[in-house]
Amino acid sequence: MSGAQASAPARPVDVAVGILMKPNGDVLLGQRPAGKPYAGYWEFPGGKVDPGETILEALKREFMEELGIEVLSADEWCGVEHVYEHAHVRLHFFISREWRGEPQSLENQAFAWQGVVSVEPLLPATIPLLEWIHR
Numbered sequence: 001m002s003g004a005q006a007s008a009p010a011r012p013v014d015v016a017v018g019i020l021m022k023p024n025g026d027v028l029l030g031q032r033p034a035g036k037p038y039a040g041y042w043e044f045p046g047g048k049v050d051p052g053e054t055i056l057e058a059l060k061r062e063f064m065e066e067l068g069i070e071v072l073s074a075d076e077w078c079g080v081e082h083v084y085e086h087a088h089v090r091l092h093f094f095i096s097r098e099w100r101g102e103p104q105s106l107e108n109q110a111f112a113w114q115g116v117v118s119v120e121p122l123l124p125a126t127i128p129l130l131e132w133i134h135r
């Protein structure tokens with residue numbers, strides 16, 4: 001047997017994920033763009049933490065890059081680890097109710113504010129979060 005394995009890397013990659021929440025409870029979801037794993041699946045905005053960055057810094061950077069908004073405050077909510085065939089991720093979910101600017105699609109992604117989430121399919125690791133949010 002050769003040593004080469006097709007399994008995902010053992011060490012998880014940290015990902016900062018933000019749930020923008022309006023006063024009425026609506027949350028913003030984005031659709032993964034073509035060319036990325038799970039293209040077309042819906043997720044909360046965010047992305048991988050760069051070396052030397054804190055998770056909150058990564059969250060703020062991703063929201064500026066993807067949506068052109070400044071996150072003014074965000075509360076760490078929960079962490080979820082998931083092993084995909086393409087990656088082992090450690091997702092750090094934040095809830096933000098305070099931001100400056102109107103979200104715009106700067107990276108050709110579709111976005112949708114959702115009360116009861118009805119877009120699909122959703123990224124597998126994100127599905128349980130939607131149940132927890134509405135509690």
Ligand SMILES: Nc1nc2c([nH]c(=O)n2[C@@H]2O[C@H](COP(=O)(O)OP(=O)(O)OP(=O)(O)O)[C@@H](O)[C@H]2O)c(=O)[nH]1
Nearest residue numbers: 015017038043044045046047048082087089123125126
């Ligand atoms: N943003 C985000 N990523 C999620 C969620 N749920 C989930 O499993 N992920 C996973 O977390 C990882 C995020 O990586 P990404 O590829 O979107 O991040 P990025 O924009 O920094 O990527 P790149 O710079 O490599 O293109 C993906 O493996 C994605 O499948 C979610 O709700 N939001």
